Amino acid sequence: MQIQPAMPRSWRPETKPHKFCPGCGHGIVLKALGEAIDELEIQDRVVFGCDIGCSLLSWDFFNVDTVQTHHGRTTPVMVGMKRANPELIVVAYMGDGGGYAIGTQHLVNAATRNDRITVILVNNTQYGMTGGQMAPTTLPGQKTETTPFGRDPELTGYPIQGPEMVASITRDGAYVARGTVARPRQLKEFIKRALQNQMAGRGFSFVEALSTCPTNWRTNAEDTWKFIEKEMTRYFKVGEVKVPPELARGKGEREDG
Amino acid sequence: MPTKPKPVEGEKKVFMTGNEVVAWAAAAAGAECMYGYPITPQNEIMHYWTRLAPKFGLIFLQTEDELSAGFTMLGGVLAGRKSFTATAGPGNTLMQEPLSMAEMMRLPAVVVIQQRGGPSTGQVVYSQQEVTLTSLGGNGEGLRVVYSTSSHQDLYDYTIKAFNTAWRYRFPTFLLGDGYQGKMREPVVMYDPEVRGVELVPAEPYVGRPGTPGVDRPPAHLRNAYSIEEELYEAVMELVREYEKVAPEIVEHEAFGVDGARVVAVAHGVVFRAVKGVVRELRQQGVPVGYFRPITLRPFPADALRRVAATGVRLLVVESAYGQLARLVKEALSGLPAEVHGLYKPGVLVGQGEIATRIKTLVQGG
Numbered sequence: 297m298q299i300q301p302a303m304p305r306s307w308r309p310e311t312k313p314h315k316f317c318p319g320c321g322h323g324i325v326l327k328a329l330g331e332a333i334d335e336l337e338i339q340d341r342v343v344f345g346c347d348i349g350c351s352l353l354s355w356d357f358f359n360v361d362t363v364q365t366h367h368g369r370t371t372p373v374m375v376g377m378k379r380a381n382p383e384l385i386v387v388a389y390m391g392d393g394g395g396y397a398i399g400t401q402h403l404v405n406a407a408t409r410n411d412r413i414t415v416i417l418v419n420n421t422q423y424g425m426t427g428g429q430m431a432p433t434t435l436p437g438q439k440t441e442t443t444p445f446g447r448d449p450e451l452t453g454y455p456i457q458g459p460e461m462v463a464s465i466t467r468d469g470a471y472v473a474r475g476t477v478a479r480p481r482q483l484k485e486f487i488k489r490a491l492q493n494q495m496a497g498r499g500f501s502f503v504e505a506l507s508t509c510p511t512n513w514r515t516n517a518e519d520t521w522k523f524i525e526k527e528m529t530r531y532f533k534v535g536e537v538k539v540p541p542e543l544a545r546g547k548g549e550r551e552d553g
Numbered sequence: 554m555p556t557k558p559k560p561v562e563g564e565k566k567v568f569m570t571g572n573e574v575v576a577w578a579a580a581a582a583g584a585e586c587m588y589g590y591p592i593t594p595q596n597e598i599m600h601y602w603t604r605l606a607p608k609f610g611l612i613f614l615q616t617e618d619e620l621s622a623g624f625t626m627l628g629g630v631l632a633g634r635k636s637f638t639a640t641a642g643p644g645n646t647l648m649q650e651p652l653s654m655a656e657m658m659r660l661p662a663v664v665v666i667q668q669r670g671g672p673s674t675g676q677v678v679y680s681q682q683e684v685t686l687t688s689l690g691g692n693g694e695g696l697r698v699v700y701s702t703s704s705h706q707d708l709y710d711y712t713i714k715a716f717n718t719a720w721r722y723r724f725p726t727f728l729l730g731d732g733y734q735g736k737m738r739e740p741v742v743m744y745d746p747e748v749r750g751v752e753l754v755p756a757e758p759y760v761g762r763p764g765t766p767g768v769d770r771p772p773a774h775l776r777n778a779y780s781i782e783e784e785l786y787e788a789v790m791e792l793v794r795e796y797e798k799v800a801p802e803i804v805e806h807e808a809f810g811v812d813g814a815r816v817v818a819v820a821h822g823v824v825f826r827a828v829k830g831v832v833r834e835l836r837q838q839g840v841p842v843g844y845f846r847p848i849t850l851r852p853f854p855a856d857a858l859r860r861v862a863a864t865g866v867r868l869l870v871v872e873s874a875y876g877q878l879a880r881l882v883k884e885a886l887s888g889l890p891a892e893v894h895g896l897y898k899p900g901v902l903v904g905q906g907e908i909a910t911r912i913k914t915l916v917q918g919g
């Protein structure tokens with residue numbers, strides 16, 4: 297008997313095991329997304345756009361139409377696509393550098409316009425792909441390659457509050473949440489609701505996912521877990537930030553997992 | 554589904570600005586999406602497009618910058634709609650990033666460039682200083698098509714052609730004009746392409762085709778990320794081979810009086826209009842002069858120009874830039890002992906008097 301590891305149906309088995317480092321959070325976020333796609337039965341309508349950053353390693357991850365774009369530019373590609381064909385359910389997948397640094401103007405403006413797209417942003421507190429430089433999300437005191445003595449908020453500020461910012465610039469109809477790979481069921485639920493919100497044509501839907509990068513954090517399993525659960529949550533509050541009233545929680549559904 | 558009304562029925566003579574012509578021509582070509590960011594001297598393309606939009610079911614979005622205009626345009630193309638943008642100057646600089654993506658992914662984006670003076674603002678009206686950027690910009694090999702227009706009729710004809718070329722060959726296509734062409738009024742014949750027997754190449758979606766990916770059909774996995782050198786090499790070489798194969802079908806030029814000429818003036822865009830007038834007049838006076846106008850700057854009509862240069866004529870490149878067209882000319886002529894002279898006036902028009910004087914001096918061996 298052959299035992300298949302549990303894999304979302306929308307995953308592409310031929311490209312597994314995936315290309316992320318061991319212990320990376322990207323795979324967990326994409327599992328949550330895969331399960332959400334399966335549960336909503338939208339594999340034939342979803343288009344997945346991935347940014348440059350470690351997110352690009354997902355260009356052949358799903359049995360879903362996929363386009364890999366440029367660093368920070370996934371949001372406008374998916375905005376243009378959605379406006380050209382509103383039948384599609386589009387997902388823009390990016391890192392914290394892609395969404396909060398080089399692509400901020402796109403995030404801010406798409407949110408302001410209430411574009412009917414779903415953005416999933418992986419916050420691993422630094423630039424993973426380029427070898428661990430400071431990102432807008434880096435914690436005060438956190439050592440990165442460009443803050444070798446720790447991030448000094450006097451010089452480079454405090455970690456960006458992405459979902460809170462998006463919530464404050466969007467109108468009713470937007471869905472905004474922050475999940476974490478440390479709570480995968482809750483994360484899946486947030487992503488599912490972000491997709492449902494787009495499908496209902498209500499508005500901009502945004503999920504930030506706190507995620508691990510043991511490679512650049514230079515942490516073992518125990519410290520990795522401690523960092524995401526204890527350190528990151530001191531600055532990044534996990535939960536739903538903005539929920540349209542129409543997106544009422546069904547009976548029996550739990551927010552937590 | 555009710556059929557949409559045609560933007561241009563039959564044929565009609567009109568008197569309008571070049572930017573308005575482009576908007577009508579794009580609609581007549583079956584374009585459905587325009588994404589753009591304001592910049593002089595192309596603004597009126599957006600202004601007219603937004604006025605045509607409700608009547609003909611066209612899509613428009615004013616984006617947050619030209620990066621976004623370019624990338625949203627690519628999203629529109631991926632969804633299977635003929636999409637375009639228009640920009641100039643510093644916007645053209647930003648546009649090179651999305652166009653690099655388009656080149657490598659073979660996305661038939663159409664971009665209208667109305668050249669202006671560089672680099673930031675001030676002289677926002679006219680130049681030919683965006684030739685190098687438009688032809689060879691971006692971190693790639695310049696695998697794109699660039700049509701340089703010189704009249705409003707060109708703007709109409711080549712806007713339609715740009716969409717057809719882009720979707721037929723799947724290389725991004727530029728229409729290179731300038732602020733004078735955009736802002737000036739001129740008579741032009743607008744027509745329904747079908748009436749003239751011009752078949753419109755249909756658009757096709759890259760994503761969201763029928764069926765479930767991985768079940769009924771393979772998923773579309775479009776990427777520009779190549780992880781090893783050889784992989785990128787193979788991808789680029791494949792593109793180059795394709796580009797070189799179709800280039801002879803795309804390349805265009807016009808020439809006059811080159812047989813028996815001692816001097817051949819080379820020019821494009823509005824400068825070509827001045828050159829054409831001068832050369833035709835001098836020819837009537839018996840001066841042995843001709844002209845050569847590249848209509849496509851990419852691919853460049855190198856073979857045709859080499860045949861002209863091989864007769865031993867002296868070439869005079871006339872342009873509103875400091876040798877940007879001349880660089881393309883010299884590359885095309887490499888290995889030939891051709892004399893290439895320049896009349897370069899970056900950012901200003903070139904007067905017919907000075908062109909005539911230079912031609913006569915060169916004819917006399919000066």
Ligand SMILES: Cc1ncc(C[n+]2csc(CCOP(=O)(O)OP(=O)(O)O)c2C)c(N)n1
Pocket residue numbers: 348349350351367390391392393394395418420422423424425426431
């Ligand atoms: C225009 C541009 N600038 C810089 C880069 C280099 N670059 C590649 S990935 C990256 C950062 C990725 O960090 P993030 O978005 O946080 O994603 P992660 O790898 O952490 O998941 C950068 C700066 C690039 N590819 N393009």
Ligand code: SF4
Pocket residue numbers: 315316317318319320321322350420424425508509510511512
């Ligand atoms: S570098 Fe970090 S973010 Fe990138 S794959 Fe490795 S663990 Fe994941």
Ligand SMILES: [Mg+2]
Pocket residue numbers: 349391392393418419420421422423424431
């Ligand atoms: Mg990151």
